[in-house]
Amino acid sequence: MSKDGKTPMLDDLEKGAWPSFVKEIKKAAVKSNTAKDLLNILERSYRDKVTHWKHGGIVGVLGYGGGVIGRYCDLPEEYPGVAHFHTVRINQPAGNYYTSNALRELMDIWDKYGSGLTNMHGSTGDLVLLGTQTDKLEAIFAETTAKGWDLGGSGSCLRTPSCCVGNSRCEFSNIDSMEICDTLTHKFQDELHRPAFPYKFKIKVSGCANDCTAAIARADMSIIGTWRDDIRIDQAEVKNCAKDMDIKTEVCDMCPTHCMSWDGSTLKINNKDCTRCMHCINRMPKALRPGKEKGATIMLGGKAPIVTGALMSWVIVPFMKLEKPFDNIEDLIRKLWEWWDEHGKNRERIGELVDRMGMRSMLESTGLPPVPQMVKAPRSNPYVFWSPEDVK
Secondary structure (H helix, E strand, O other): OOOOOOOHHHHHHOOOOOOOHHHHHHHHHOOOHHHHHHHHHHHHHHHHOOOOEEEEEEOOEOOEOOOEEEEEEOOOOOOHHHOEOOEEEEOOOHHHOOOHHHHHHHHHHHHHHEEEEEEEOOOOOOEEEEEEOHHHHHHHHHHHHHOOOOEOOOOOOEOOOEEOOHHHOOOOOOOOHHHHHHHHHHHOHHHHHOOOOOOOEOEEEEOOOOOOOOHHHHOOEEEEEEEOOOOEEOHHHHHHHHOOOOHHHHHHOOOOOOOEEEOOOOEEEOHHHOOOOOHHHHHOOOOEEOOOOEEEEEEEOOEOOOOOOOEOOEEEEEEEOOOOOOHHHHHHHHHHHHHHHHHOOOOOOHHHHHHHHOHHHHHHHHOOOOOHHHOOOOOOOOOOOOOHHHOO
16 A cells, blocks of 8 residues: 555455455554555555565464464554454364354454454365464463363364364264364363474364365365265155256266266166266255264375375275274374474475375274375386295
């Protein structure tokens, strides 16, 4: 923003068909100098074609090493309102269920100590409070925790677990994703708030392969609800679907393993080849249902491109029964952390470590049996090497 307070570039962003973040910042700027200077420096960044932010690492609060992300601008004298612009992560409730009273009490605290700007929600999952000063952090922490909230994870720690709405609203959910997420969040409080890992570790839980949390692409540990027995078929409903759609073209031909066939009167599924992708069930929800033996597929290694590029999660456990108190998944996670802690480099995600050291090292450490789903590509090296202990 120039000295006369004009923001022509930001104003231009308000002209599109979609809601504008600029409009929201301007609304907050009416009563917040922090939001006002945010507009100023953002206009300046667009004009200079260079960012005026610098990353400040993690800012701790009493007893917690993570939860607040340091943000500072490089022009503090010109824009004192954003000399500090720290981001506070608040651990969201499972499934993002809030009461209006809970949100009001949190926003009252934020209006008192921060910019009034929020992100609902961050890519990790947290409710994100954008923009406050260092000397306000302890007060924010004290007042939010007094109301029953907790800080989320930041830094080289377990990031705040997140999940879909699961059984609470979704007919497709195969696991209680909210209960799993809540339980793991409480079990791993030390790992959440006291960074001790080589780098960040994200756990996301989706009730089915539709993966509404995008866990497979973003989470180091993806817990995806599935089933082990056969898809349930109502042939009468299949025939009703056939009145309005071309089942062969829209369902059978779109099956990734081509395990389905339709002869005009009967739908058949070779369940041994089914990967439980949910496509057929999504297209014909009244005719097809998940099987009754439900559990989860456990996947490892998803991440965005930071060090060695983007990775999608790959399967390490095709099917695991998940029932309270979920000790089996907790035990697996702790074994993975132990292996990662021993071999991981600084800022190396666990998927990158598997990529570097190979699946075999991880399997030997965790005791997981190898399964075909772990194979990324056929082996190109014609030589096979054996450890002495492998030879009987």
